[in-house]
Amino acid sequence: MTETANAPSASETVQQATTRRVSPLIVVLLVASAALLIASMRLPWWSITMWAPQYPQGLTATATLTAIVGEDVPEIDELNHYIGMMPLNEAAQFERSISIPMVIAMAAALVISIWPRNWLRWVLRLPAVIFPVFFLADLKFWLWYAGNNLDPSAALSSTISAFTPTALGWGKVAQFHTYGWLQAGFWLALAAAVLTLLTLIPLRRKGRTA
Template identity: 45%
Template sequence: MSSFLDRILGPRISIDERSKHSLRYGTPGFLLLAARVLLLVSVFLPYWHMELQAPQYPDGLHMTAYMNSLTGDVAEIDGLNHYIGMRSLYEAAELERTVGVFIMILFVVMLELAAYIHTRWAALLVAPVVFFPVVFLVDLHLWMRHFGLNLDPEAPLSNAVKPFVPTALGKGGIGQFVTIATPGVGLILAAVASVVLVAALFFHRRAYLPLVKQQRLASGTPNGC
Protein backbone atom coordinates (compact mmCIF):
# COMPACT_ATOMS: atom_id res chain seq x y z
CA MET A 1 0.00 0.00 0.00
CA SER A 2 2.67 2.40 1.02
CA SER A 3 4.62 1.56 -2.11
CA PHE A 4 1.51 2.44 -4.15
CA LEU A 5 1.34 5.80 -2.39
CA ASP A 6 5.07 6.27 -2.92
CA ARG A 7 4.64 5.56 -6.56
CA ILE A 8 2.01 8.25 -6.85
CA LEU A 9 3.83 10.81 -4.76
CA GLY A 10 7.03 10.11 -6.65
CA PRO A 11 10.59 10.83 -5.59
CA ARG A 12 11.12 12.96 -2.50
CA ILE A 13 13.74 15.66 -2.50
CA SER A 14 16.20 16.01 0.32
CA ILE A 15 16.55 19.38 1.99
CA ASP A 16 20.16 19.59 0.74
CA GLU A 17 19.13 18.91 -2.82
CA ARG A 18 16.26 21.41 -2.61
CA SER A 19 18.44 24.20 -1.28
CA LYS A 20 21.07 23.41 -3.91
CA HIS A 21 18.50 23.73 -6.74
CA SER A 22 15.95 26.00 -5.14
CA LEU A 23 14.85 27.52 -8.43
CA ARG A 24 14.33 24.17 -10.10
CA TYR A 25 12.26 22.66 -7.30
CA GLY A 26 10.74 25.86 -6.02
CA THR A 27 9.26 27.12 -9.29
CA PRO A 28 6.46 24.55 -9.77
CA GLY A 29 5.45 24.87 -6.13
CA PHE A 30 5.44 28.64 -6.33
CA LEU A 31 3.37 28.67 -9.50
CA LEU A 32 0.86 26.27 -8.00
CA LEU A 33 0.61 28.55 -4.98
CA ALA A 34 0.12 31.58 -7.22
CA ALA A 35 -2.70 29.78 -9.05
CA ARG A 36 -4.33 28.92 -5.75
CA VAL A 37 -4.22 32.55 -4.67
CA LEU A 38 -5.62 33.72 -8.00
CA LEU A 39 -8.50 31.27 -7.78
CA LEU A 40 -9.29 32.14 -4.16
CA VAL A 41 -9.31 35.84 -4.93
CA SER A 42 -11.48 35.28 -8.00
CA VAL A 43 -14.23 33.81 -5.84
CA PHE A 44 -14.88 37.28 -4.47
CA LEU A 45 -14.83 38.98 -7.85
CA PRO A 46 -17.35 39.13 -10.68
CA TYR A 47 -17.02 36.46 -13.33
CA TRP A 48 -19.22 37.89 -15.98
CA HIS A 49 -21.00 41.11 -16.88
CA MET A 50 -23.86 41.80 -19.18
CA GLU A 51 -24.87 45.33 -20.06
CA LEU A 52 -28.08 46.13 -21.88
CA GLN A 53 -28.30 49.46 -23.63
CA ALA A 54 -31.55 51.05 -24.75
CA PRO A 55 -32.73 54.65 -25.19
CA GLN A 56 -35.01 54.62 -22.15
CA TYR A 57 -32.25 53.35 -19.86
CA PRO A 58 -29.61 56.07 -20.16
CA ASP A 59 -27.39 54.34 -17.59
CA GLY A 60 -28.02 50.94 -19.14
CA LEU A 61 -29.05 47.83 -17.29
CA HIS A 62 -26.31 45.84 -15.67
CA MET A 63 -26.08 42.28 -14.53
CA THR A 64 -23.09 40.70 -12.85
CA ALA A 65 -22.50 37.01 -12.21
CA TYR A 66 -20.35 35.93 -9.31
CA MET A 67 -19.39 32.34 -8.54
CA ASN A 68 -22.44 32.03 -6.29
CA SER A 69 -24.77 34.85 -7.15
CA LEU A 70 -26.37 37.01 -9.78
CA THR A 71 -26.57 40.72 -8.97
CA GLY A 72 -27.58 44.00 -10.57
CA ASP A 73 -30.75 44.83 -12.44
CA VAL A 74 -31.79 41.19 -12.69
CA ALA A 75 -35.38 41.85 -11.64
CA GLU A 76 -35.71 44.57 -14.27
CA ILE A 77 -34.15 42.38 -16.95
CA ASP A 78 -36.44 39.52 -15.91
CA GLY A 79 -39.35 41.91 -16.12
CA LEU A 80 -38.41 42.80 -19.68
CA ASN A 81 -37.65 39.21 -20.58
CA HIS A 82 -41.14 38.15 -19.64
CA TYR A 83 -42.38 39.95 -22.73
CA ILE A 84 -40.49 37.51 -24.92
CA GLY A 85 -41.25 34.58 -22.65
CA MET A 86 -37.78 34.03 -21.28
CA ARG A 87 -37.61 32.31 -17.91
CA SER A 88 -36.30 34.18 -14.88
CA LEU A 89 -32.53 34.41 -14.90
CA TYR A 90 -32.57 33.34 -11.28
CA GLU A 91 -33.58 29.90 -12.57
CA ALA A 92 -30.42 29.63 -14.67
CA ALA A 93 -27.36 27.72 -13.44
CA GLU A 94 -28.84 27.21 -10.00
CA LEU A 95 -26.72 24.12 -9.38
CA GLU A 96 -23.56 25.87 -10.58
CA ARG A 97 -24.18 28.81 -8.27
CA THR A 98 -24.88 26.51 -5.34
CA VAL A 99 -21.75 24.36 -5.70
CA GLY A 100 -19.46 26.90 -7.38
CA VAL A 101 -17.66 28.03 -4.27
CA PHE A 102 -17.16 24.45 -3.07
CA ILE A 103 -15.74 23.49 -6.45
CA MET A 104 -13.30 26.37 -6.12
CA ILE A 105 -12.28 25.15 -2.67
CA LEU A 106 -11.90 21.66 -4.12
CA PHE A 107 -9.71 23.12 -6.88
CA VAL A 108 -7.52 24.80 -4.30
CA VAL A 109 -7.18 21.53 -2.37
CA MET A 110 -6.35 19.70 -5.60
CA LEU A 111 -3.63 22.21 -6.41
CA GLU A 112 -2.35 21.91 -2.84
CA LEU A 113 -2.10 18.13 -3.32
CA ALA A 114 -0.56 18.54 -6.76
CA ALA A 115 2.29 20.44 -5.15
CA TYR A 116 3.17 17.33 -3.12
CA ILE A 117 2.97 14.92 -6.00
CA HIS A 118 6.12 14.70 -8.06
CA THR A 119 4.84 12.35 -10.75
CA ARG A 120 2.66 12.82 -13.79
CA TRP A 121 -0.35 12.22 -11.54
CA ALA A 122 -0.02 15.86 -10.58
CA ALA A 123 -1.24 16.76 -14.07
CA LEU A 124 -4.47 14.89 -13.42
CA LEU A 125 -5.18 17.17 -10.46
CA VAL A 126 -4.19 20.32 -12.29
CA ALA A 127 -5.96 19.70 -15.60
CA PRO A 128 -9.57 20.31 -14.42
CA VAL A 129 -8.50 23.64 -12.98
CA VAL A 130 -6.78 24.60 -16.23
CA PHE A 131 -9.94 23.94 -18.22
CA PHE A 132 -12.22 25.61 -15.69
CA PRO A 133 -12.54 29.05 -17.45
CA VAL A 134 -13.42 27.34 -20.71
CA VAL A 135 -15.94 25.12 -18.95
CA PHE A 136 -17.41 28.21 -17.31
CA LEU A 137 -17.92 29.94 -20.65
CA VAL A 138 -19.27 26.81 -22.34
CA ASP A 139 -21.70 26.31 -19.47
CA LEU A 140 -22.75 29.96 -19.71
CA HIS A 141 -23.25 29.64 -23.43
CA LEU A 142 -25.33 26.51 -23.03
CA TRP A 143 -27.55 28.19 -20.47
CA MET A 144 -28.01 31.21 -22.71
CA ARG A 145 -28.81 28.95 -25.60
CA HIS A 146 -31.22 26.94 -23.50
CA PHE A 147 -33.00 30.08 -22.26
CA GLY A 148 -32.99 31.81 -25.62
CA LEU A 149 -34.28 28.86 -27.58
CA ASN A 150 -36.95 27.86 -25.10
CA LEU A 151 -39.16 30.92 -25.03
CA ASP A 152 -42.71 30.64 -23.79
CA PRO A 153 -44.87 30.60 -26.93
CA GLU A 154 -47.69 32.22 -24.94
CA ALA A 155 -45.60 35.31 -24.12
CA PRO A 156 -46.86 38.78 -25.13
CA LEU A 157 -44.25 39.33 -27.84
CA SER A 158 -43.72 35.76 -28.99
CA ASN A 159 -45.01 36.70 -32.43
CA ALA A 160 -42.47 39.46 -32.73
CA VAL A 161 -39.37 37.79 -31.30
CA LYS A 162 -38.10 34.48 -32.61
CA PRO A 163 -36.03 32.25 -30.35
CA PHE A 164 -32.39 33.32 -30.39
CA VAL A 165 -29.09 32.60 -28.72
CA PRO A 166 -27.89 35.49 -26.57
CA THR A 167 -24.19 36.11 -26.83
CA ALA A 168 -22.15 34.89 -23.88
CA LEU A 169 -19.23 37.18 -24.77
CA GLY A 170 -19.32 40.20 -27.01
CA LYS A 171 -22.05 42.27 -28.57
CA GLY A 172 -25.53 41.08 -29.32
CA GLY A 173 -28.97 42.55 -29.66
CA ILE A 174 -32.61 41.93 -28.97
CA GLY A 175 -35.40 44.39 -29.70
CA GLN A 176 -34.24 47.91 -28.95
CA PHE A 177 -31.54 46.55 -26.65
CA VAL A 178 -27.87 46.20 -27.48
CA THR A 179 -26.31 43.60 -25.19
CA ILE A 180 -22.65 43.67 -24.30
CA ALA A 181 -21.28 40.67 -22.44
CA THR A 182 -17.79 40.91 -20.99
CA PRO A 183 -15.68 38.66 -18.77
CA GLY A 184 -15.34 39.75 -15.18
CA VAL A 185 -12.09 40.22 -13.30
CA GLY A 186 -12.72 36.89 -11.54
CA LEU A 187 -12.87 35.00 -14.82
CA ILE A 188 -9.76 36.79 -16.05
CA LEU A 189 -7.92 35.78 -12.88
CA ALA A 190 -9.08 32.20 -13.37
CA ALA A 191 -7.78 32.35 -16.96
CA VAL A 192 -4.46 33.73 -15.71
CA ALA A 193 -4.43 30.89 -13.19
CA SER A 194 -4.84 28.45 -16.10
CA VAL A 195 -1.82 29.90 -17.87
CA VAL A 196 0.15 29.84 -14.63
CA LEU A 197 -0.84 26.20 -14.13
CA VAL A 198 0.31 25.20 -17.60
CA ALA A 199 3.64 26.83 -16.77
CA ALA A 200 3.64 25.09 -13.42
CA LEU A 201 3.21 21.73 -15.15
CA PHE A 202 6.05 22.52 -17.52
CA PHE A 203 8.43 23.34 -14.68
CA HIS A 204 7.09 20.42 -12.67
CA ARG A 205 7.99 18.06 -15.50
CA ARG A 206 11.43 19.65 -15.90
CA ALA A 207 12.17 19.29 -12.19
CA TYR A 208 10.80 15.87 -11.44
CA LEU A 209 10.78 13.85 -14.65
CA PRO A 210 14.58 13.18 -14.49
CA LEU A 211 14.20 12.04 -10.88
CA VAL A 212 11.29 9.75 -11.75
CA LYS A 213 13.31 8.23 -14.57
CA GLN A 214 16.31 7.75 -12.26
CA GLN A 215 14.14 6.08 -9.66
CA ARG A 216 12.58 3.83 -12.29
CA LEU A 217 16.02 2.72 -13.50
CA ALA A 218 17.21 2.12 -9.96
CA SER A 219 14.25 -0.01 -8.97
CA GLY A 220 14.19 -1.76 -12.34
CA THR A 221 10.48 -1.60 -12.61
CA PRO A 222 9.79 -0.72 -16.21
CA ASN A 223 6.10 -0.28 -15.58
CA GLY A 224 6.59 2.17 -12.76
CA CYS A 225 4.83 5.47 -13.06
Protein backbone atom coordinates in the same frame (compact mmCIF):
# COMPACT_ATOMS: atom_id res chain seq x y z
CA MET B 1 17.90 28.39 -13.64
CA THR B 2 17.87 29.60 -10.08
CA GLU B 3 15.84 26.64 -8.92
CA THR B 4 18.34 24.19 -10.33
CA ALA B 5 21.28 26.17 -8.96
CA ASN B 6 20.07 25.85 -5.39
CA ALA B 7 21.67 23.16 -3.34
CA PRO B 8 19.17 20.68 -1.88
CA SER B 9 18.40 21.40 1.76
CA ALA B 10 18.52 18.77 4.43
CA SER B 11 14.75 18.28 4.53
CA GLU B 12 14.55 18.03 0.77
CA THR B 13 17.22 15.44 0.88
CA VAL B 14 15.08 13.41 3.24
CA GLN B 15 12.08 13.90 1.01
CA GLN B 16 14.01 12.78 -1.99
CA ALA B 17 14.18 9.42 -0.41
CA THR B 18 10.60 8.84 -1.60
CA THR B 19 10.00 11.53 -4.27
CA ARG B 20 12.10 13.57 -6.57
CA ARG B 21 13.07 17.10 -5.60
CA VAL B 22 10.27 19.74 -6.01
CA SER B 23 11.26 22.97 -7.71
CA PRO B 24 10.45 26.04 -5.54
CA LEU B 25 9.13 27.84 -8.63
CA ILE B 26 6.61 25.08 -9.17
CA VAL B 27 5.51 25.49 -5.56
CA VAL B 28 5.22 29.24 -6.00
CA LEU B 29 3.21 28.83 -9.20
CA LEU B 30 0.85 26.31 -7.71
CA VAL B 31 0.27 28.24 -4.51
CA ALA B 32 -0.24 31.44 -6.53
CA SER B 33 -2.73 29.65 -8.77
CA ALA B 34 -4.61 28.36 -5.77
CA ALA B 35 -4.68 31.86 -4.27
CA LEU B 36 -5.94 33.37 -7.54
CA LEU B 37 -8.72 30.80 -7.70
CA ILE B 38 -9.77 31.52 -4.14
CA ALA B 39 -9.66 35.26 -4.86
CA SER B 40 -11.90 34.82 -7.90
CA MET B 41 -14.71 33.24 -5.89
CA ARG B 42 -16.36 36.47 -4.78
CA LEU B 43 -15.55 38.56 -7.82
CA PRO B 44 -17.72 39.15 -10.87
CA TRP B 45 -16.87 36.79 -13.72
CA TRP B 46 -18.99 38.12 -16.51
CA SER B 47 -21.38 40.94 -17.09
CA ILE B 48 -23.76 42.08 -19.74
CA THR B 49 -25.17 45.56 -20.26
CA MET B 50 -28.25 46.28 -22.35
CA TRP B 51 -29.11 49.65 -23.80
CA ALA B 52 -32.39 50.75 -25.32
CA PRO B 53 -34.03 54.11 -26.01
CA GLN B 54 -35.87 53.76 -22.70
CA TYR B 55 -32.69 52.75 -20.91
CA PRO B 56 -30.01 55.18 -22.03
CA GLN B 57 -27.90 54.39 -18.96
CA GLY B 58 -28.12 50.68 -19.72
CA LEU B 59 -29.22 47.76 -17.58
CA THR B 60 -26.44 45.57 -16.24
CA ALA B 61 -26.44 42.02 -14.94
CA THR B 62 -23.28 40.56 -13.47
CA ALA B 63 -22.52 36.88 -13.01
CA THR B 64 -20.48 35.70 -10.07
CA LEU B 65 -19.87 32.00 -9.47
CA THR B 66 -22.90 31.86 -7.20
CA ALA B 67 -25.50 34.31 -8.50
CA ILE B 68 -26.56 36.84 -11.08
CA VAL B 69 -26.35 40.12 -9.25
CA GLY B 70 -26.93 43.82 -9.80
CA GLU B 71 -29.68 46.30 -9.04
CA ASP B 72 -30.96 46.07 -12.61
CA VAL B 73 -31.62 42.31 -12.44
CA PRO B 74 -35.28 42.69 -11.35
CA GLU B 75 -35.85 45.13 -14.22
CA ILE B 76 -34.19 42.76 -16.72
CA ASP B 77 -36.31 39.88 -15.41
CA GLU B 78 -39.39 42.05 -15.65
CA LEU B 79 -38.62 42.86 -19.28
CA ASN B 80 -37.75 39.25 -20.00
CA HIS B 81 -41.13 38.08 -18.79
CA TYR B 82 -42.70 39.82 -21.76
CA ILE B 83 -40.73 37.54 -24.09
CA GLY B 84 -41.13 34.51 -21.86
CA MET B 85 -37.51 34.17 -20.81
CA MET B 86 -36.84 32.55 -17.47
CA PRO B 87 -35.61 34.72 -14.60
CA LEU B 88 -31.82 35.08 -14.71
CA ASN B 89 -31.26 33.36 -11.39
CA GLU B 90 -33.04 30.22 -12.54
CA ALA B 91 -30.12 29.53 -14.87
CA ALA B 92 -27.22 27.26 -13.89
CA GLN B 93 -28.64 26.61 -10.45
CA PHE B 94 -26.76 23.33 -10.01
CA GLU B 95 -23.43 24.72 -11.16
CA ARG B 96 -23.80 27.74 -8.91
CA SER B 97 -24.77 25.61 -5.92
CA ILE B 98 -21.57 23.59 -6.10
CA SER B 99 -19.22 26.27 -7.39
CA ILE B 100 -17.70 27.38 -4.10
CA PRO B 101 -16.82 23.87 -2.81
CA MET B 102 -15.53 23.02 -6.28
CA VAL B 103 -13.23 26.04 -6.45
CA ILE B 104 -11.92 25.34 -2.95
CA ALA B 105 -11.36 21.72 -3.96
CA MET B 106 -9.54 22.80 -7.13
CA ALA B 107 -7.33 25.17 -5.14
CA ALA B 108 -6.64 22.45 -2.58
CA ALA B 109 -5.87 20.00 -5.38
CA LEU B 110 -3.29 22.43 -6.77
CA VAL B 111 -1.53 22.65 -3.44
CA ILE B 112 -1.70 18.90 -2.89
CA SER B 113 -0.30 18.37 -6.37
CA ILE B 114 3.04 19.77 -5.16
CA TRP B 115 3.99 16.36 -3.79
CA PRO B 116 3.04 13.53 -6.14
CA ARG B 117 5.51 13.13 -8.95
CA ASN B 118 3.51 10.76 -11.06
CA TRP B 119 0.39 11.04 -13.27
CA LEU B 120 -1.60 12.06 -10.20
CA ARG B 121 -0.23 15.59 -10.30
CA TRP B 122 -1.66 15.97 -13.81
CA VAL B 123 -5.04 14.84 -12.60
CA LEU B 124 -4.91 17.25 -9.66
CA ARG B 125 -3.89 20.25 -11.76
CA LEU B 126 -6.04 19.67 -14.81
CA PRO B 127 -9.35 20.95 -13.34
CA ALA B 128 -7.81 24.37 -12.66
CA VAL B 129 -6.53 24.51 -16.22
CA ILE B 130 -9.85 23.75 -17.84
CA PHE B 131 -12.02 25.64 -15.32
CA PRO B 132 -12.18 28.98 -17.25
CA VAL B 133 -12.96 27.12 -20.44
CA PHE B 134 -15.68 25.20 -18.66
CA PHE B 135 -17.12 28.47 -17.32
CA LEU B 136 -17.29 29.94 -20.81
CA ALA B 137 -18.87 26.81 -22.21
CA ASP B 138 -21.45 26.70 -19.43
CA LEU B 139 -22.22 30.40 -19.86
CA LYS B 140 -22.73 29.86 -23.58
CA PHE B 141 -24.95 26.88 -22.88
CA TRP B 142 -27.23 28.76 -20.48
CA LEU B 143 -27.51 31.76 -22.77
CA TRP B 144 -28.53 29.39 -25.52
CA TYR B 145 -30.91 27.58 -23.19
CA ALA B 146 -32.56 30.78 -21.92
CA GLY B 147 -33.02 32.23 -25.38
CA ASN B 148 -34.22 29.02 -26.96
CA ASN B 149 -36.74 27.98 -24.34
CA LEU B 150 -39.02 30.99 -24.37
CA ASP B 151 -42.49 30.55 -22.95
CA PRO B 152 -44.71 30.35 -26.06
CA SER B 153 -47.58 31.98 -24.12
CA ALA B 154 -45.58 35.15 -23.42
CA ALA B 155 -47.04 38.47 -24.57
CA LEU B 156 -44.35 39.22 -27.13
CA SER B 157 -43.93 35.65 -28.37
CA SER B 158 -45.01 36.64 -31.85
CA THR B 159 -42.47 39.47 -31.98
CA ILE B 160 -39.42 37.81 -30.47
CA SER B 161 -38.42 34.37 -31.72
CA ALA B 162 -35.79 32.14 -30.18
CA PHE B 163 -32.34 33.69 -30.04
CA THR B 164 -29.04 33.22 -28.30
CA PRO B 165 -27.84 36.28 -26.41
CA THR B 166 -24.29 37.23 -27.31
CA ALA B 167 -21.93 36.25 -24.49
CA LEU B 168 -18.90 38.22 -25.58
CA GLY B 169 -19.00 41.52 -27.43
CA TRP B 170 -21.89 43.36 -29.02
CA GLY B 171 -25.25 41.80 -29.66
CA LYS B 172 -28.73 42.99 -30.45
CA VAL B 173 -32.14 41.75 -29.41
CA ALA B 174 -35.40 43.67 -29.99
CA GLN B 175 -34.75 47.32 -29.15
CA PHE B 176 -31.70 46.46 -27.05
CA HIS B 177 -28.03 46.66 -27.91
CA THR B 178 -26.11 44.38 -25.60
CA TYR B 179 -22.49 44.12 -24.64
CA GLY B 180 -21.20 41.14 -22.71
CA TRP B 181 -17.67 40.81 -21.41
CA LEU B 182 -15.55 38.90 -18.94
CA GLN B 183 -14.76 40.36 -15.55
CA ALA B 184 -12.04 40.21 -12.92
CA GLY B 185 -12.97 36.80 -11.47
CA PHE B 186 -12.63 35.16 -14.85
CA TRP B 187 -9.29 36.82 -15.52
CA LEU B 188 -7.90 35.69 -12.18
CA ALA B 189 -9.04 32.14 -12.89
CA LEU B 190 -7.54 32.36 -16.35
CA ALA B 191 -4.28 33.56 -14.86
CA ALA B 192 -4.42 30.63 -12.45
CA ALA B 193 -4.97 28.28 -15.37
CA VAL B 194 -2.01 29.74 -17.26
CA LEU B 195 0.25 29.53 -14.23
CA THR B 196 -0.83 25.97 -13.61
CA LEU B 197 -0.23 25.15 -17.23
CA LEU B 198 3.30 26.47 -16.88
CA THR B 199 3.97 23.94 -14.14
CA LEU B 200 3.13 21.20 -16.60
CA ILE B 201 5.66 22.33 -19.18
CA PRO B 202 8.75 20.12 -18.91
CA LEU B 203 11.57 22.50 -18.08
CA ARG B 204 14.58 20.47 -17.19
CA ARG B 205 17.01 19.43 -19.82
CA LYS B 206 18.72 16.22 -18.98
CA GLY B 207 22.12 17.80 -18.96
CA ARG B 208 21.15 20.44 -16.43
CA THR B 209 19.58 18.07 -13.95
CA ALA B 210 21.68 17.76 -10.86
